[in-house]
Amino acid sequence: MKLGVFTVLFAGKPLEEALDYIASKGLDAVEIGTGGYPGNAHCDPDTLLGDAGKLKAFKQAVESRGLTISALSVHGNPLHPQKQIAKEFHDAFVKTVDLAERLEVPVVNTFSGCPGDHEDAKYPNWPVAPWPNDYQEILTWQWEQKVIPYWSEWGRYASQHNVKIGLELHGGFSVHSPGTLLRLREAAGEAIGANLDPSHMWWQGIDPVQAVHILGRAGAIHHFHAKDTTIDPSNVNKHGVTDMQSYALMLDRAWQFRTVGFGHDLKTWADILSALRLVGYDYVVSIEHEDGLMSIDEGFTKAVANLQQVLLREPLGQMWWV
Known part of the structure; x- marks a missing residue:
């Protein structure tokens, strides 16, 4: 495996200065934003x-510093019910795919998007309950009319x-769990896979090691965020895991993002990385830092x-003990 970073963290630095620091x-490796929510600095x-x-x-x-580009990232909502917003995200995605081909970058990371609840809706609607049945009707319409096509x-x-x-399996979007990813992959083809980020598994109550096994056995992990x-x-009992408070309200939130090792110990991270190797993922582990208690550096x-x-890091050798 290789270690990389999502360079939007250093958007305040010129590209070459950021690359020097990373190297x-x-x-x-570096994962580079090309538009949408990450921007294209x-x-x-x-x-x-x-x-x-x-x-x-x-x-x-990039290459002169001994780095490779693991992915281009253009997270957005191309299924947004407001057509102009959807078009902007969609156009950025298509251009990013074109650019990835030119740069020989194998992966483009994004979100699945989330539609509204009918054709003339104004805002996305993310159903998270099976009842009342209205939510099931919305979910069926979204997947059959928007997400899968x-x-x-x-x-x-x-x-x-x-x-x-x-x-990226992220709350607020139609694909947010291993199950929803596999549902879309089955319908839309094997180009669809996960940019698996354990941080979004933990707050949903999903064990990242099991997520790796579920997706990895299907060959559905294309990229990995750390x-x-x-x-x-206390706060999770007050607000639940679908806490809607701002990330800035860290003292009262049910959960919050931390840098690697400050939410779970290194044994847990070793288990995740071992699971990745077990299912055949031998690509980049890309650091994403969104810890409100620490500076960028x-x-x-x-x-x-x-x-x-x-x-x-090292390639697997023979099992000399077998």
């Missing part, structure tokens, strides 16, 4: 697709451009130090 920490698809010289220089900037078409497009789609979560035992540095202790 100085001994990392192997380091990588504007319009610029690079329109200028072969700039495309070459961009690629050289969209990703069937654009999954094929990605495949034609030699790109896999890593959907981010932690802590659950407050401190949270990133501690995540690197913790993961370096448990990352399985």
Whole structure:
């Protein structure tokens, strides 16, 4: 496995300065934002697709520092019920797939999106209860009329451009669990897989090791985020895991994101990484730092130090004891 980082963390630095800093920490890979929610501070698809010289220089900037690009990330909601919003996210996704092909980057990360509850809706609707039956009707309409048709078409497009789609399993979107990911993959094809982030499993009550097994046995893990979560035992009984309070209200929230090792111990992280290897994932572990108790540099540095202790880097040898 290789260790990487989602570079939106360093959006305040110019690309080459950010790459120098990342390389100085001994990392192997970068995941770069190209639009949507992550923004495109380091990588504007319009610029690079329109200028072969700039495309070459961009690629050289990464490779000259001994780094590779693990994924381009363009998280958004291409199924948003407001057509203009959906179009902006969709266009950014398509350009990112085109750019990934040009850069020979194998994965584009994004969200599945979430539609409204009918054709003329204004806002997304994320059903989280099976009853009253209205919610089941909404869910059926969303998947049959929006989610499956969209990703069937654009999954094929990605495949034609030699790109896999890593959907981040994230609350608020139609694909948010191993089960919903596998449902979409079965309907829309194997270009669809997970950008698996344990932090979003923990707050939903899903064991990340089991999520790795469920998805990995289906060959459905395309990329992996390293981010932690802590659950407050008092606040979760007050607000539940679907706590709608701002992330900024850390003292009262049921759960919050932490950097690797500050929500769960390194044995837990070793179990996750071992499970990844067991199911055949031997790609990049990409750090995502969204810890409200740590600065950018401190949270990133501690995540690197913790993961370096448990990352399985060397190729498997023969079982000499067998």
